[in-house]
Amino acid sequence: MSLSIFGVRHHGPGCARSLRVALESLERDIVLVEGPPDAQDILPLLTSQGMRPPIAMLIYEPDAPHHAVYYPFTHFSPEWQALHYALARGIPARFMDLPQAIQLAQVKETEETPQIEEKTDEDPLDLLAKAAGYPDYELWWERQIEQRLDVTNLFEGILEAMSELRADPKAKNEHEAQREAHMRQSIRAAQKEGFQRIAIVCGAWHAPVLTQLDDEKNDAAILRGLKRVKIEATWIPWTNSRLSYRSGYGAGVTSPGWYEHLWHTPDLTSIRWVTHAAHLLRAEGLDASSASVIEAVRLAEALAAMREFPMPGLVDLHEAIQTVLCHGNAEPMYLIRDKLEIGEKLGEVPMETPAVPLQRDLENRQRKLRFKPSASIETYDFDLRKETDRGRSQLLHQLRLLNIEWGKPQRTSQKHSTFHELWTVQWQVEFAIKLIEANIWGNTVESATAAFVRHQADTLESLPELTELLDKTILAELPGAIDHLLNSIQRRAAVSADVRHLMDALPPLARVARYGNVRETRAESILTIIDALFERIVVGLPGACASLDDDAAKEMVESINHAQESIALLNRDDQREAWRGVLRFLLERNGVHGLVRGRCCRLLLEQKVIDDEELQRLAGLALSPVNPLPQAAAWLEGLLRGSGLMLLHQDGLWVALDRWLSELPSEVFIELLPLLRRAFSDFEPSERRAMGEKVGGGSFHRANLATAKSGTKACDIDEERANSVLPVLAHILGVKYDGN
Known part of the structure; x- marks a missing residue:
């Protein structure tokens, strides 16, 4: 009976290549691999024709899908090569790690009773790396193991090095002890079944202790009484970028594209890598000649030689490419990092893979719509008059309601009509868990989304949140859920006493009423709700604006802006006139906060309800000495916030502001400076x-002259005193003052 222990690095191409050679030469009769025995039933799917790495084994609790763990695999994973070797030859292949049914139960206990984590010491592998003259073990392992040319006795060397590190008498982590005890028990079970030539593939750190098979009673005691939870296992597509994710195997690689390159091109590694980089740069319109490629390879080889390495590594190639191909610029290296060092591959799993019904329905719709998921960011411009584009848009909107952000809508330029939608789309591997979580609402995307929307309609209390949900639901085209939502909105609106909430609820309804015909939405019922909300806003807004403090006034202004946008969008004469009447009432009413009155003045001025002469009169009243200074400053902020063109073109307002500032005592002026600065900050x-x-070019005096001609007496100007104000005024405006 013989044991062959192969200590590997997860996702290590050099380890994977050496392991494959070793397995083929030794001809083992069973292969035990570090991994969860809970997934044994889905292991045969690994050799299915539809399985294309990178993929991951997903193990989760059906009752709590967010309690999950992933085991990623790709072509250059040693575990993938070992399992493929065994399954292709009919050799038994088994996982031997501590079951995730136990590990997830322990995670749940830890969440319920948080433990104080002990401070970890330096990683033991760093000791080996520093002894060999490397700054960290990642670089040491890549140079000494993954890029090694002579792999003779490689695994014996790894076992010896790890044995020295494991000889440290420090106590082991309890969880690690349980895992290694279960691995040894799995080896003993294989021996008892009569297997004579056993291959064991595990993380290099565990390799030394798996030969210690004498103390079976102690291992049994370590594992006795461990709690379990119910789990499910399946395969899911994975991406290169997520191979760095530290989950089930607890290890990842920072440059999976580079490791894949090492796996596929063991010869001429440097020249082919630089050539790929040059092709990538050319595709982006950057210059990268063949001569530059040769020069970059020579530089990388020279750098490796200076560092006493037999061949260039990723660091050497990175520096050479930046120096020669990118001319020292760092920006193109971000492109090479994303597209080449990491890559954008998205794996595939076969149809027979276990999946929840919601996942299956999504896959069917993706095939029907010819809408294949991709790990790269893609942009789509949907024409909603086309059946396929409308179906894709509908699917993306429904998934967003389920909190699955496969696509994100973007703002379209004005050249696009309301029949167009612009999306950026990128598939994330985490969506697999979200689909499992959402499956409780229904077995299809449409039914699950509709049920979830109805649930939210019954639980949400905020009227603005309900109307925003209605907007999203209409885009997702869920008629039954829309009717349910409309009923909920009507009920909430009937009892809502907060005028701000009524105004905040208008924009989504206005968008639906204005553009709902694109998706053949029944707008009549929505217009009925809008009319009811608007009537209550007109009646209740004056009372709601009385006696507001500064914070409440800011919130009220935001809500007034929402109502203004909605009324402008609906473009109905009756509503527009009624709204202008309310704004005029608030503008003239005493006791309304200056910020609100200033904003009402601005809105009426933009709609040409107020002319220049009346604006000058209102400014004179608002900035008169009888008004409290903070309220006058707030009125000015409400009027000017967002654009300074009004102050530039309204000479009457300019003169009123100048007079008000000139008459302020110096100590009060300094006190008001922050308020004035805020009013000018958005210009x-x-x-x-x-x-x-x-101010400095003479048009100030012309403004006074124009005012005088219009019938308003302008005061005599003391040039010396006026000039003394200029530095402070320049500070308020945020412009440089040179004294001229």
Whole structure:
């Protein structure tokens, strides 16, 4: 009876290649691999024709799918090669790690009773790396193991090195002891079944202790009484970028694209890597000549020789490519990092893989719509008049309602009509868990989304949240859920006493009413709700604006803006006139916060309800000495916030502001500076520059002259005193003052 122990690095191409050679030469009669025995039933799917790495084994609790663990595999994973070798030859292949039914139970206990983690010492592998002159073990392992040319006695050397590290008498982690005890028990079970030539593939760290098979009673005692939970196992597609994820195997690689390159091109590694980089740069419109490729390879080889390495590694190639192909620029290296060092591969799993019904329905719709998931970011411009594009849009909107953000809608340019939608789409491997979680709502994407929306309609209390949900539901085209939502909105609106909530609820309804015909939505019922909300807003807004403090006034202004946007979008004369009447009432009413009155003035001015002469009158009243200074500053902020063009073009407002500022005592002026600064903060640089020029270039005096001609008496100007104000005024405007 013989044991062959192969200590490997998970996702290590050099280990995978050496392991495959060793297995073929030794001809073992069973292969035991570090991995969860819970997944034994799905192991045969590994050799299915539809299985294309990278993929991952997903193990989860059916009752709590977020309690899950992933075991990634790809072509250059030693475990993948070992399992493929055994399954292809009919040799028994088994997982031997501690079952995830136990490990997930322990995770749940830890969540319920948090443990204080002990401070970990330096990674033992770093000791080997530093002894060999490397800054960290990642670089040491890559140079000494993964890029090794002579692999003779490689695994014997790994076992010897790990044995020295494991000789440290420090106590082992309890969880690690349980895992290794179960691995040894699995080896003993294979021996008892009569297997004579046993191959054991495990992480290099565990290799030394798996030969210690004498103390079976102690291992049994370690494993006795461990709790379990119910689990399910399946295969899911994985991506290169997620191979760095530390989950089931607890290890990852930072450059999976580089490791895949090492696996597929053991010869001429450097020249082919630099050539791939050059092709990538050319595809992006950057210059990368053949001569530059040769020069970069020579530089990489020279760097490796200077560092006493037999061949260039990723660091050497990275530096050479940046120096020669990128001319020292770092920006193109981000492209090479994303596209080449990591890569954008998305794996595939066969149809016979276990999956929840919701996952199957999604796959069927993806095939029907010719909408294949991809790990790369892709942009789509959907024409909703086309059946396929509309179906894709419908699917993406439904998934977003289930919190599965496969696609994200983008703002479209004005050249697009309401029949167009612009999306960026990228598949994330975590969606597999979200689909399992969402399966409780239904067995198809449409039914699950509709049920989830109805549930939210019954539980959400906020009217704005309900109307926002209605907007999303209409885009997802769920008629039954829409009717349910409309009923919920009507009930909430009937009892809502918060005018702000009523105004905040308008924008989604207005969008639906204006553009709902694109998706053949029944707009009549929505218009009925809008009319009811609008009537209550008109009646309740004046009372809601009384006696507001500064914070409440800011919130009220935001809600007034929402209502203004909605009324402009609906474009109905009756609503527009009623709304203008409310704004006019608030503008003239005493006791309304200055910020609200200033904003109402701005909205009426933009709609040409107020002319220049009336604006000058209102500014004079708002900035008169009888008003409290903070309220005057707030009125100014409400009027000017967002754009300074009004102040530039309304000379009457300019004069009123100048007079108000000039009459402020110096200590009060300094106190109000932060408020004034905030009022001017949103102005464009060009607007602030124009104001500075208006102050210093003489147009200020022309403004006074124009005011005088219009019938308003302008005060005599003391040039010396006026000039003393200019530095402070320039500071308010955020422009440079040079004293001229």
